Amino acid sequence: MVAAILIDDPADPRIAAYCDIRERDLVGRQGQFIAEGEVVLAMLVRSTRHRAASLLIDAKRIESLAPLLEQLPPDVPVYAATQAVISAVAGFPLHRGILAHGIAAPALEVERLLEDAPADAVIVALSAIANHDNMGGIFRNAAAFGATGVVLDADCCDPLYRKAIRVSVGTSLTLPFARLARGDDMPALLVAAGFRVLALSPSGVTDLHEVPRGGRVALVLGAEGPGLAQSLMERAENVRIRMAAGVDSLNVATTSGIVLHHLTAGRG
Amino acid sequence: MVAAILIDDPADPRIAAYCDIRERDLVGRQGQFIAEGEVVLAMLVRSTRHRAASLLIDAKRIESLAPLLEQLPPDVPVYAATQAVISAVAGFPLHRGILAHGIAAPALEVERLLEDAPADAVIVALSAIANHDNMGGIFRNAAAFGATGVVLDADCCDPLYRKAIRVSVGTSLTLPFARLARGDDMPALLVAAGFRVLALSPSGVTDLHEVPRGGRVALVLGAEGPGLAQSLMERAENVRIRMAAGVDSLNVATTSGIVLHHLTAGRG
Secondary structure, three states, rough: OOOOOOOOOOOOOHHHOOOOOOHHHHHHOOOEEEOOOHHHHHHHHOOOOHHHHEEEEEEOOOOOHHHHOOOOOOOOOOOEEEEHHHHHHOOOOOOOOOOEEEEEEOOOOOOHHHOOOOOOEEEEEEEEOOOHHHHHHHHHHHHHHHEEEEEEOOOOOOOOOOOHHEEEEEHHOOOOOEEEOOOOOHHHHHHOOOOOEEEOOOOOOEEHOOOOOOOEEEEEEEEEOOOOOOOHOOEEEEEOOOOOOOOOOOHHHHHHHHHHHHHHOOOO | OOOOOEEOOOOOOHHHHOOHHHHHHHHHOOEEEEOOOOOHHHHHHHOOEEEEEEEEEEEHHHHHHHHHHEEEEEOOOOEEEEEHHHHHHHHHHHHOOOEEEEEEEOOOOOHHHHHHOOOOEEEEEOOOOOOOHHHHHHHHHHOOOOOOEEEEOOOOOOOOOOOHHHHOOOOOHHEEEOOOOOOOOOOHHHOOOOEEEEEEEEOOEEHHHHHHOOOOOEEEEEEOOOOOOOOOOOOOEEEEOOOOOOOOOOHHHHHHHHHHHHHHOOOO
């Protein structure tokens, strides 16, 4: 039995975290996040890093969600409201009717993430990935292929942005990630931690299917238009995915899936 | 020198095809389409299947686009208007300022597409892909890895829908595709044309990296939720992409990229 707290006033201060979701997405939430949907909520419940501060759920769905809600710590309030109240709070029609307000874990240190990685770890290292769909897609693939974690440079967008969480199918809540400070030297940090550094680029030298597997490997990906900085390419193995004539790029999330599949194929 | 026709009235009947773009996206355009952006326009110019009926372009961009516009047949009118007029016609702010109204080629016959394929052709066959982002992403990957074409069942969405064209980076305008009628037997048609049929599913038996390359191969993909029908799976080689524990699916466009990369790796 879930003890939901009924809310009938969109201005109720207990649900202030859910107000004007889209406008506040744009501002950013500094260590907090909004997650939506049942699959993502299940990942939040499972996350050992981040935690739910509260939930706001369509009252009609409380009963069917009970098995999931019962796994939350008992001090997490579950607010129930009508679809109309939820949409009024959120500021747009929210048909899924499942929202969570989350508190992000303190940021991981990059060095800690890298040093604690297993001997056959695959790390995804991202440079200037600013699109939330791509960020979410990369996390989904990193989780699917058992990557140890994701390293972000200072120009990457937030994996805990609402849309990135949704596209990641909640994996950005469970897969460890760490962010470099501006000016940090990504390849140097990776090499220092014993990682082979693969930089993916249409101008790469080695065809992906010839890249050997094994050991600690970091896969570095940049944004589709500008690609990776020359200074980074120079200090990495330059790998390409061979494409048909007339086509010169793949979506970066798709690229991550192709490379991760290659690097982990044949693992038990 | 491109002879653009200046339009200053959003109600000008010569640009009626561009009115209320989003509303008409929903209704469907029966053999016509709207394409947007410079990259996509370049693909339309290059397409040997579909053709431009007219263009509507931000007057400020006509000069920089001249090299591209000059490749159009001389009877295709190029309408020029201000950003404000274009947005008023389209019904939403259209910052790219490049629109094309296209006429789709007559539908290809599935049998023709399959029979004319080369001896080492890879065909992508889609069942119930209803999401335009996924459709566009699959076309982009099919083109990138040199697939011969795409076969769609009756439940697939239109690859010439505006958003699908955009996500495909225009490749849905150049890569041949053919649509099955409702009730057509996809695996039977593929087998009759000499194709090995691979059906991708999390419950597949063979790991992708063990699937041999070569010969005519068709890769069958279904929607992420329901997956492929049992009746189809029973008549195909069931292939899976091995994933980490706790993750049970990949995005279907990403899946297409991973499988196409495997099937075409090592080609010249």
